[in-house]
Amino acid sequence: MTELRGRVTAADAPIPAAEVLAVAGDALAGHAETDADGRFALTVTPAPGLRLLARCRRHAAGLALAPAAEEDEVALRLEDVAPPWPVRFTVGGGLPDGFPGPVLRLVPLALGALTATDVKWAMRPVGERSDSAYLSEAMTADGLALLLQAGRWWFAARLVLASDARAAGAVDPPPLHAVAAQLADGTPLDAMRGGWVLPVGGPTAVSLTIGER
Amino acid sequence: MTPNAGDPSVPVPGGGTVTTHTDDAAAAGWFGQDYQGPNAQQVGWIQFLAREVEKFDAGGASLGFDTSEVTLAQGQSEARKTGTPSAPHWYVDTLGGALPFYDSPATAAVNGGTVGSAGAADASAGQAAMWDAPGARPELARDAFDTWFYETDVATVTVRARFVQYMVRGPDVVMKGGMTVSWTYSGEASAAAGAADPPRTNTPAPVAAYDHIDAAHHVALVRRFPTFRYLPHD
Numbered sequence: 001m002t003e004l005r006g007r008v009t010a011a012d013a014p015i016p017a018a019e020v021l022a023v024a025g026d027a028l029a030g031h032a033e034t035d036a037d038g039r040f041a042l043t044v045t046p047a048p049g050l051r052l053l054a055r056c057r058r059h060a061a062g063l064a065l066a067p068a069a070e071e072d073e074v075a076l077r078l079e080d081v082a083p084p085w086p087v088r089f090t091v092g093g094g095l096p097d098g099f100p101g102p103v104l105r106l107v108p109l110a111l112g113a114l115t116a117t118d119v120k121w122a123m124r125p126v127g128e129r130s131d132s133a134y135l136s137e138a139m140t141a142d143g144l145a146l147l148l149q150a151g152r153w154w155f156a157a158r159l160v161l162a163s164d165a166r167a168a169g170a171v172d173p174p175p176l177h178a179v180a181a182q183l184a185d186g187t188p189l190d191a192m193r194g195g196w197v198l199p200v201g202g203p204t205a206v207s208l209t210i211g212e213r
Numbered sequence: 214m215t216p217n218a219g220d221p222s223v224p225v226p227g228g229g230t231v232t233t234h235t236d237d238a239a240a241a242g243w244f245g246q247d248y249q250g251p252n253a254q255q256v257g258w259i260q261f262l263a264r265e266v267e268k269f270d271a272g273g274a275s276l277g278f279d280t281s282e283v284t285l286a287q288g289q290s291e292a293r294k295t296g297t298p299s300a301p302h303w304y305v306d307t308l309g310g311a312l313p314f315y316d317s318p319a320t321a322a323v324n325g326g327t328v329g330s331a332g333a334a335d336a337s338a339g340q341a342a343m344w345d346a347p348g349a350r351p352e353l354a355r356d357a358f359d360t361w362f363y364e365t366d367v368a369t370v371t372v373r374a375r376f377v378q379y380m381v382r383g384p385d386v387v388m389k390g391g392m393t394v395s396w397t398y399s400g401e402a403s404a405a406a407g408a409a410d411p412p413r414t415n416t417p418a419p420v421a422a423y424d425h426i427d428a429a430h431h432v433a434l435v436r437r438f439p440t441f442r443y444l445p446h447d
Contacts (some may be wrong), residue, residue, distance in 0.1 A: 098324070127296075130278060132356040138285060164348070166347065172348055173287065207422070213406065
């Protein structure tokens with residue numbers, strides 16, 4: 001067994017709570033989570049071609065990848081795969097009074113020069129987690145600002161306000177969904193799987209239209 | 214809500230009883246915790262919620278938990294993340310704006326709620342009962358079925374709402390109970406928009422005397438209602 005240590009960053013800023021996977025071919029050799037300073041340590045069985053892959057799903061979202069090295073601290077930099085860019089989502093036309101922004105769900109389809117096999121690791125089940133989105137965030141009425149790695153992302157948005165605590169006689173409002181999405185210059189995005197494909201290659205602004213399907 | 218006669222009751226330290234109503238008599242899905250006894254007007258229920266979405270293959274083997282979901286609750290401003298049994302995300306579950314008790318009223322119109330709305334309750338000089346019937350959230354199951362081409366096909370999805378209730382009397386915690394509400398969706402069509410919700414199953418945890426709020430719940434309480442940090446906790 002060998003211990004691998006390293007740090008996950010984006011533009012020299014640490015990325016906490018990133019999931020670091022040790023990958024040998026198609027097999028998962030081990031995994032760990034970064035601390036507040038972006039550092040991690042995990043113990044794995046040495047294997048040829050062992051690589052480390054960091055799933056970053058917080059404010060800066062994307063994948064970092066580097067060969068595993070026993071001797072040194074491995075630097076997993078998001079920008080080594082592809083740079084993250086600011087992406088802002090807003091709801092055009094506003095929302096009904098008293099309603100929050102919708103929940104945005106994203107999945108990476110292609111990131112920089114990563115192979116399709118590498119990108120699939122973004123959504124591979126690990127441990128007891130088997131997620132249906134790479135990143136989910138509730139938008140505010142003012143929108144949502146993210147840093148998304150350059151590439152292509154799938155996203156969808158919906159606003160479902162069901163009751164958890166329920167008042168007597170309460171009826172849940174009908175679910176709302178993003179029914180249209182366009183870039184700041186008015187270019188409509190291509191639809192896919194109930195959402196849209198968002199190309200990211202620089203600062204990007206996306207306007208969503210919310211309505212009933 | 215109409216309770217079923219004969220639902221089990223347990224004694225409360227200091228007097229009175231708590232009856233857990235797993236399902237209301239009208240079979241409308243409501244569950245309840247029902248204190249009856251002295252000083253009921255000094256009694257309040259604080260309820261915590263953690264949601265899970267578990268996927269299963271055709272053989273019934275678990276494929277894991279979808280921890281990527283974020284839900285919004287009508288009348289409550291805090292967005293909720295789904296978790297796992299070993300890493301749950303707990304939230305205070307109340308429409309209350311200023312107070313954390315289940316039947317505390319909303320003080321602002323947030324997330325589609327209305328000012329003054331409150332969790333269903335029966336309150337009198339001799340009774341402090343809370344009732345809940347959470348929404349099924351088929352959209353969570355829909356996402357779990359909607360696998361990418363390289364993922365294992367999902368045959369069934371169980372959406373669970375795990376609730377824990379603490380009965381508080383004055384500054385003291387006196388009882389703790391629980392209820393898990395689950396819905397199992399079989400096949401993608403069962404979670405499609407417009408499909409009827411599958412039957413809900415309400416599974417109670419024993420209610421018993423308890424003198425503090427567990428640490429994970431206290432964190433959730435203080436996050437939303439910091440002035441209530443004084444309640445006994447571990």
